[in-house]
Amino acid sequence: MTTVRVVITLKPGVLDAQGQAVRQGLHALGYEGVSEVRIGKHIEITMPDETSVDEINAMCRRFLANPLIEEWHVG
């Protein structure tokens, strides 16, 4: 078995209201150099070694991410 890490983020240009609020919080703590915060999801999937990248991408496209608003990276 192997564990694959998938990181899902909102596409560039899609409003990340949560990221903006966290950026404000960082500014309030004095980290005023922070110019942007984007928040995403980290998903760990354990599955058989022979699972193809295509299959993982299909999982992301069909369910784990919403391709209209999100993109993903398989690590």
Add this chain to the structure above:
Amino acid sequence: MRFGVVIFPGSNCDHDCIHVLRNVLGQDVVELWHGDSSVNDVDCVVLPGGFAYGDYLRAGAVAATSPIMPAVKSFAESGRPVLGICNGFQVLLEAGLLPGAMLRNRSLQFRCRPVEMRVESTRTPFTWNLREGQILQMPIAHGEGNYFAPDDMLDEIERTGQVVFRYSEGISPNGAARFIAGLCNQAGNVVGLMPHPERAAEAILGSTDGRLLFESVVSFLESRAVVGRSSWVVATEQRSPTYDLRPTTYDRSRR
């Protein structure tokens, strides 16, 4: 007429819908469990509000994979009426029965208050009895109602007359693109909206405007029953032969 209300783990407006349909409108109601694989012999399916599967992953995403959803999809594809309210709307989006997606409210706050919205289309079974431009008041209660679609998809939705309701107070309470509060599919039989008609169906609740949507689909189904169960599409075309696809008074510059 017989309504099927789908209950997901985490639905919390299911009994409000059942109450309005059964006790206020006197209709038959079947409670459909998310684990069922059939919608039985209902005339209309309602996906109620709530937080199906705790809104895990994305609101509506896990619910869209429920065993009952293939049956809801084929019910929708047969042209029969499907209504998604709030979380039910999110489920319809995630299931691909309606176009677009929901983002967190722009304010990041859960918005829970009455809103006014304008009827943009009367070609759906749920707005069949209403008139274009009619203003309805009913409550919203959601954290993810910020409707989003890429600009070209929004243009297409506008062009094909799929915007059914727009927030009419000059702002979107959640940041929704083009003030969109409710949508239909291209055929017009699947409708989703963020405001809660079932919470505005009795005078004691402060508004009865929500009842109009349910009464509309009842009268639609009754008219279809007269002309035959398979000919409701024809009935719709007869109802609105000169349907105007342009939004009534939408002002793009106010976005």
